[in-house]
Amino acid sequence: MKKIISSVILIALSIIAPFKAQVGINTSSPSSTLEINGSLEGAYRKVTSSTTINDKDYYVAYEGTTAANITLPSASPVSGNTSFTGRTYRIKNLSTSTITIQAASGQNLKFGGGLSNSNSFILNGGNFVVITANDTGNTWNLDFAGSSASDSSWKLYSTTLSSIINSPQVISPVNAQVSVNGTTLTVTVPSGYSQAQIALRWDVWGHGNSDRPAFGSLRFHILQTGTSSRTISSIMMSSWATTTEGNDMYSRFAAPASFAVSDLGPGTYTFNLSVERNDEKTSPSGSFNNPPAGTIKNVTLWGVQGKAEVYVK
Incomplete structure (x- = not known):
């Protein structure tokens, strides 16, 4: 039944979208292209060893006991059917080990603030990052890197x-x-x-x-x-x-x-x-x-x- 209702909603949205500039869920007067008046759910995946993120992932939590690599998919071309500019991933290190966030070969993470781009980023235990594919086709923006605790020690x-x-x-x-x-x-x-x-x-x-x-x-x-x-x-x-x-x-x-x-x-x-x-x-x-x-x-x-x-x- 749930799948049927979801299909009906998607069909309705596909019919309404061409005629209305904004779409609202749980609201009759959306003020943005898509407005959700409620919670938003994304895929949650727990991993305990090295892995490669794919198009089915949204939030990835690492709970392994040793250091590991989490590899990003190859950043997309800037246009065309395979483009995913703007796609966002959230990665949380719930372990006491370090994990390496790794871009695909020949691609980079962009930090900004005068810092040089890099192919990888070390994520310590308890920390998390938000990463977004930018419009260059070969680089991911590291939007946010945070820690569960306030720690400014070396x-x-x-x-x-x-x-x-x-x-x-x-x-x-x-x-x-x-x-x-x-x-x-x-x-x-x-x-x-x-x-x-x-x-x-x-x-x-x-x-x-x-x-x-x-x-x-x-x-x-x-x-x-x-x-x-x-x-x-x-x-x-x-x-x-x-x-x-x-x-x-x-x-x-x-x-x-x-x-x-x-x-x-x-x-x-x-x-x-x-x-x-x-x-x-x-x-x-x-x-x-x-x-x-x-x-x-x-x-x-x-x-x-x-x-x-x-x-x-």
Whole structure:
């Protein structure tokens, strides 16, 4: 019976529509092309794993236990029988895992506000989005991204590690930047967030070797490449010193080099650590007031452990 009544309503609307500019449901005087004086119902689908949205979907709720992808259909041409410009989807993440809202290959999500378009968007647990196909034929507008709770705190998005141990690297020459082996850290700054920050840290250790009392400094720099490139100079300095005489005197040192980067937009970036030997002096008498004398044979790095953490909010 319900199907019959629905069919009758649709037939009636198809007859009335050509003769009246507005159609009303539960109202005899509509003020818009379509006015519904009552509730509106759309398809509700619960998913627990990766899925592709289709033309039968309206509201999709994710309740899985692991990270997943929700892929949008290929955005339609801007005109013709296959066009669906203006189609809207609502996606809610009811899980504690992240889901990735993924546009079709070669298509994008448009954020506006000066943010670059992106092929994907990370939706954290408890958050939801409203997405609409726009009139370009290959892009979806991200109309709204919200959270069930008010939370402006930083969240850890990803962690990248690097290390090289017991692999000596002699730093030479003096007063020149030398790239440190094993320090490469590559990270992705995601789109869809108001702010992002990268916390970089390298723990370096090694020795200075001389035949007389000696001292020197190590100056560390960061080489950034990828979506944008630059050198971040003098992020920290560390010193070493030998205070006794002998043919081979060693001074061990450990240098934690850390830096926070907060001015990068969405993209992929690679960071490498470089080091520079500075301010080296020797003394034959045990006093650093009588340089130069003796020889600094080498400054050697023996290992490094690096970590990059990307935070977003």
